[in-house]
Amino acid sequence: MSVVALTAAQQAAVQRRTVLVLSLGQVLGGIAFGATVSLGALLAADISGNDALSGLATASVTLGAALCAIPLARLAARVGRRRALTLGNLFALVGIAVVILAASLRVFPLLLVGILMIGAGNAGNLQSRFAATDLAAAQHRGRDLSIVVWATTIGGVAGPLLLGPGELVGAAIGMPPQTGSYAFSFVAQCAALVLYLVALRPDPLLAAQRLAKEAVAATGAAMADRPVIARYAIFAVAGSHVVMASVMAMTPVHLAHMAHGAHGMAPTPADVSALVGITIALHVGGMYALSPLFGILADRWGRLRVVLLGQVLLGGALAFAVFANDREWGVMVALILLGLGWSAATVAGAALLTESSAPEVRTRRQGRSDSLMSLSAAAGAVLAGVVLSNFQYAGLGIAASVIVLAIVALSPLGRAKR
Structure with a gap:
């Protein structure tokens, strides 16, 4: 579809429609993400027979997102967000089919391939939050981005809660357990x-590129680029994601061990699935439910302050993981705070990255940010399995706190000079 010039009123109308479509897409995409987070580690531990390998499931999700983030961003820059997002959906569909096949055959490497494909699809979900900023007014950039992030709450919470009904449906149609x-x-x-194919029209990125060219032609002045601030934003988002992903990846395994230790007899798989499902649902709710609040705060207080607020929340989560990890309620509180801290840092950090990057390099940096975020989290998830096996859940919390301290220490780099 060709991109035509937009008036201010038309741009605002297109932006509202874009945010609505992206939000609905996030609701649907979040279901697959929530299910994979809940089941991936359990399936990996069950099929491989080794808890230390369970972190490879989350690592595969994040690795898939890392591998596809930059190609999808480049594709979006050339042909628009719509085609890039639909390609992500296709990756996820193939991945889901491969995971089911791997569980049926009980082939661990094939399972990781399927989860990796789902992660590749999640790269499209991550790109959606940046798509919400393409045509956003500067004073509402954090809010619009956060609305799309918030929409993932519905699907992300529903995914883990569908574990029980999903098992009933799966058993009825002959699907493998879990x-x-x-x-x-x-x-x-x-x-x-x-x-996305039908409703994401006109394409927001193509329209924004056209408007940026028209603005330069009319004024002769291009938007200033602030690479130091952009690099700090990328580091803050990636670091916060590593903390969240590494702790979250090992929580299902830790809860399964707790359930076995707390009962006189071995708990049933349904009991473990219910405990894991509820805990991860609360965590995913923390990740997304309050993101509009953090977006509004980022617009009013400033991006950097909300990034640091996220580190305070992450620090609180790690404190519970260290000192209350032997209680179910303590793990649940830790996961809720973990989600809230991730939300604040991700929303504000993405807005900071977008507004500190000139239009000609913005999409490329967004892809690099998503790739680095996912790749570093993949490495963190693998290491988290090793740390859990050797130093338990408390040791994992202590190790993750080092990253939080680094983000705080380097925060002067993210402050714009007056």
């Missing part, structure tokens, strides 16, 4: 693909 909820994920991804 994969039933992927049937819901597959349907949701199909719906998201159709939604």
Whole structure:
């Protein structure tokens, strides 16, 4: 579709429609993400027979997102967000099918390939938050970005809570154990693909590129680029994501060990799935439910202050992980705070990256940010499995706190000079 010039009123109308479409897509895409987070570690531990390898599941999700973030960003810069997002949906659909096949055959490497493909699809979900800023007014950039992030709450919370019903549906149609909820994920991804193809018109990125060229032609002045601030924003987002992903990846395994130790007899798989599902649902709710609040705060207080607020929340989460990890409520509080800290840092950091980058380099930096965020989290998830096996859950919390301290210490780099 060709991109035509937009008036200010038309731009605002297109932006509202874009945010709505992206939000609906995030609801649908979040279902697959929530299910994969909950089931991936358990499936990996069950099929491999080794808890230390369970972190490879989350690592595969993040690795898939890392590998596809930059190519999808480059594709978006050339042909628009719509085609890039639909390609991400296709990756996720293939991944879901491969995971179900791997669980049926009990082939661990094939399982990781399927989870990696789902992660590649998640790269599209991550790109959606940047798509919300393409046509956003500067004073509402954090708010619009955070609305799209918030929309993932519905799908992200529903994904883990569908574990129980998913097992019933899966058993009824002959799916392998612990994969039933992927049937819901597959349907949701199909719906998201159709939604983007049909409704994401005009393409927000192509329209924004046209407006930027017209502004330069009219004024002769291009937007200033602030690479130091942009690099700090990328580091803050990636570091916060590593903390969240590494602790979250090992929580299902830790809860399973707790459940076995707390009962006189071995708990049933349904009991473990319910405990894990509720805890991860609370965590995913923390990740997304209050993101509009953090977006509004980022617009009013400033991006850097909200990034640092995220570090305070992450620090609180790690304190509970260290000192209350032997209680179910303590782990739940830790995961809720972990989600809230991630939300504040991610929303504010993404807004900081966008506004500190000139239009001609913005999409490329966004892709690099997503790639680094996912790649570093993949490494963190693998190391988290080793740390959990050797130093338990408290040791994992202590190790993650080093990253939080580094983000705080380097925060002067993210402050704009007056």
